[in-house]
Amino acid sequence: MSYYGSIEAGGTKFVCAVADEELTIVERISLPTTLPEETLANVFDFFDQYELKGLGVGSFGPIDVNVQSATYGYITSTPKKGWRNVDLLGLLKERYAIPIAWTTDVNAAAYGEMHLGAGKQTQSCLYLTVGTGVGGGAVVQGAVLQGFSHPEMGHISVARYPGDTMESVCPYHEQCLEGLAAGPALEKRTGIKGQLLPEDHEAWGVEAFYLAQALMNYTLILSPEKIILGGGVMKQAHLLEKIRRSLEVQLGGYVNVPEEYIVGCGLGDNSGTLGCLLLAKEGV
Known part of the structure; x- marks a missing residue:
């Protein structure tokens, strides 16, 4: 069975989840936001257990959401140590050859509340x-x-x-x-x-x-x-x-x-x- 994945990438924690076709959450975990390499290794360990068909990412920012930009998908001028100019979307795409939606954490929350809340x-x-x-x-x-x-x-x-x-x-x-x-x-x-x-x-x-x-x-x-x-x-x-x-x-x-x-x-x-x-x- 294949699943949809979710990443709430926060400055304090990454909340990762997988859900079925009805968006019923099957598993959800919270990981501390440390340095990118360590954090993403833990994210990959979680999602690698599942067959994913799509992933949605809502990230802390500022992030680049302009698809015409050379730095589209990057976390840009964040004060979060180690995360400035990190190509988060690119690193996820390297790992998973699936459609990945990319926006801010608050945009994702707004979208969820409008359609489902x-x-x-x-x-x-x-x-x-x-x-x-x-x-x-x-x-x-x-x-x-x-x-x-x-x-x-x-x-x-x-x-x-x-x-x-x-x-x-x-x-x-x-x-x-x-x-x-x-x-x-x-x-x-x-x-x-x-x-x-x-x-x-x-x-x-x-x-x-x-x-x-x-x-x-x-x-x-x-x-x-x-x-x-x-x-x-x-x-x-x-x-x-x-x-x-x-x-x-x-x-x-x-x-x-x-x-x-x-x-x-x-x-x-x-x-x-x-x-x-x-x-x-x-x-x-």
């Missing part, structure tokens, strides 16, 4: 993950959105919350969304890890302000039918409603968004894996 019954959705970093992907008219490169939604510039003078945790930008609202920023602002922060702590209002401001910008530019929020920071159930209220205030009545516009993941921690599997199946 919280975005079902829509033709456009946006997925934003808020955790160690902030990243976003969009699906428009059923297809992943990208141009000369892929979206970098976590690095849009945001206006600071009144009185917030905390130094950004992003080494590139002093007031981008990731630098002011990712998990490490939340911890830097309070001295407490997000999962231990009381619900009534004022920092959650600051967090909601930054995320809602970003969602307002995405809304005004892309007008997706649904925005789906995931990642470790969003596992705080109370935060979703705070973001909704802040978005309403910041929009100021200029745009009326649909009901159930901002929602949590429908696929939980499987958004990226199922998105990659679906891309693999469609690419065969």
Whole structure:
């Protein structure tokens, strides 16, 4: 029997899975992201047990998604030690002579959520993950959105919350969304890890302000039918409603968004894996 394969290539871990024709996951493993040679050796050991007919890869980035580029398939300017300018797609193609779909980890998650999760019954959705970093992907008219490169939604510039003078945790930008609202920023602002922060702590209002401001910008530019929020920071159930209220205030009545516009993941921690599997199946 042949299977579809999935790789969620993250900066901390590679999640690999195989699934049958119905995309039912047969086996799934998590491998630490060390140096490329060691990591890929473990990836190959896993997939070599199966007959693969297609593979979907959602990678941490930045990556080159331009098929006309000489470095298509590369992880490019990542700060991850040892992974800058690694031809990840090329190394996978050397090993497996099968169709391989290639996109970002957040694009894969957006694709999975739109077709199989919280975005079902829509033709456009946006997925934003808020955790160690902030990243976003969009699906428009059923297809992943990208141009000369892929979206970098976590690095849009945001206006600071009144009185917030905390130094950004992003080494590139002093007031981008990731630098002011990712998990490490939340911890830097309070001295407490997000999962231990009381619900009534004022920092959650600051967090909601930054995320809602970003969602307002995405809304005004892309007008997706649904925005789906995931990642470790969003596992705080109370935060979703705070973001909704802040978005309403910041929009100021200029745009009326649909009901159930901002929602949590429908696929939980499987958004990226199922998105990659679906891309693999469609690419065969």
